Amino acid sequence: MxxxxxxxxxxxxxxxxxxxxxxxxxxxxxxxxxxxxxxxxxxxxxxxxxxxxxxxxxxxxxxxxxxxxxxxxxxxxxxxxxxxxxxxxxxxxxxxxxxxxxxxxxxxxxxxxxxxxxxxxxxxxxxxxxxxxxxxxxxxxxxxxxxxxxxxxxxxxxxxxKIGSTEIRKAINEGKMELAYDLLGHHYVMSGIIGHGKRNGHKLGFPTANLVWQNKKAIPKIGVYATRTKVNGQWYESMTSVGYNVTIGQEKRIYIESNIFDFDEDVYGKPMEIKWYKYTRGEIKFDSLAALKEQLKKDQTGIKAYFANHLDK
Structure with missing residues (x-):
């Protein structure tokens, strides 16, 4: 083409x-x-x-x-x-x-x-x-x-x-990723490069790849999602957070951070794509980092179970 x-x-x-x-x-x-x-x-x-x-x-x-x-x-x-x-x-x-x-x-x-x-x-x-x-x-x-x-x-x-782009943007903004899939005929994808974050995920044992995306893309609503993330040309199961890092108390800006399962490589500056499957929970402000870590364990277990029962489309 x-x-x-x-x-x-x-x-x-x-x-x-x-x-x-x-x-x-x-x-x-x-x-x-x-x-x-x-x-x-x-x-x-x-x-x-x-x-x-x-x-x-x-x-x-x-x-x-x-x-x-x-x-x-x-x-x-x-x-x-x-x-x-x-x-x-x-x-x-x-x-x-x-x-x-x-x-x-x-x-x-x-x-x-x-x-x-x-x-x-x-x-x-x-x-x-x-x-x-x-x-x-x-x-x-x-x-x-x-x-x-x-x-x-x-x-x-x-x-x-009617199948229309307006309806799809609304579904994405509301975290209805399965509806977005039904209308698109494929999963919603965000692409960009992997930027440097605050490395808070590493400290918790859940390292994340931070997406730097084109700022006019439709953004899923704040929360945690079952996703697949593509790095180095390969797709991996992942859980992705869209949020403000309210427990950590960082500046007021949205972060999209992907914890990629069974992956441990230095990929800063490389291309990344995120394929969005399902909204799993909203953003929660925890009393401690220990409580946050415990929730992340539950999130990972639940999302791994989701993918075990849902073959990639």
């Missing part, structure tokens, strides 16, 4: 042939997104054309609503990794600027979709490319002027509710 960074207006074709182009922001690349991309992939295979997927480098709400506190399920790199696994040929990342946010629906079609040499455009029923009352899927044929085919993918649901 080739990753292509785009700016508006698009001036160069990305492929020698025409393309099948799937549109969306695709945060999380959840089950609804996977269905849409598979629809586009089937069309591409039938027409013997490459499949391209286009997203933006940031969510439009950051520009339209000046909302810089927006939480992402995926970084662009995480999104690209998922697209590659889905068999996408070109992953297009359009730079979303103030200027780009102000173009008309016709400009978007003429200077993006047509400029990319789209033969077929595939998008969800609610996809918009400008003012939603005008630049919507119902009006896309008017702007397209028969220059490409259009496939509108209907709403995808789970348990009677």
């Amino acid at each position: 080739k990753v292509v960074n785009l700016t508006y207006p698009v001036e160069d074709k990305i492929a020698k042939s025409k393309i099948v182009l799937a549109l969306g922001f695709f945060d999380g690349v959840h089950l609804g997104h996977q269905h849409l991309i598979n629809v586009a992939k089937n069309i591409a295979e039938e027409k013997h054309l490459p499949l391209a997927v286009m997203t933006f480098d940031r969510h439009p709400v950051e520009v339209y609503a000046d909302d810089h506190a927006f939480q992402y399920i995926d970084t662009v790199d995480e999104k690209a990794e998922k697209m590659a696994k889905l068999g996408v040929d070109y992953f297009l990342v359009m730079k979303f600027t103030k200027q780009f946010s102000q173009i008309s629906g016709q400009d978007f079609v003429d200077h993006v979709l047509v400029a990319l040499n789209a033969e077929t455009v595939v998008a969800g029923f609610d996809y918009t490319y400008g003012p939603k009352d005008v630049a919507n899927m119902d009006n896309l044929p008017v702007f397209a002027k028969k220059r490409f085919e259009i496939v509108k993918v209907p709403k995808q649901t789970f348990d009677g509710k």
Whole structure:
């Protein structure tokens, strides 16, 4: 898969042939997104054309609503990794600027979709490319002027509710990691590097790898989780704490610390991924470090039992 960074207006074709182009922001690349991309992939295979997927480098709400506190399920790199696994040929990342946010629906079609040499455009029923009352899927044929085919993918649901990134972010923030899994079709993952902590876990006999993550990622609610953690290219069972270290009394900031089972290596500065499975308890302020240590033993025993009864999906 080739990753292509785009700016508006698009001036160069990305492929020698025409393309099948799937549109969306695709945060999380959840089950609804996977269905849409598979629809586009089937069309591409039938027409013997490459499949391209286009997203933006940031969510439009950051520009339209000046909302810089927006939480992402995926970084662009995480999104690209998922697209590659889905068999996408070109992953297009359009730079979303103030200027780009102000173009008309016709400009978007003429200077993006047509400029990319789209033969077929595939998008969800609610996809918009400008003012939603005008630049919507119902009006896309008017702007397209028969220059490409259009496939509108209907709403995808789970348990009677729409599968959407908003619902998934809410599940993550509420610690409902099993619901997040059901909607995503895979476990939520946070990635980053291993940073230096206060080494309090080492003192207690439960050394932790401290995740330094991209600060706009959705964060699970405060508490302890059954997780798997990837270091040195290998996944290990682990228990991960999201919290403020209230017993230790450190500064008011969130820490994500993974105690990796059956692992004892110096991995500071190396990449780490955390795959979130289940919320096990909230954060507790203990009267002593001895009481905290006793609870950590119980946490580890319980999480090991959880994984013994739940094969990795």
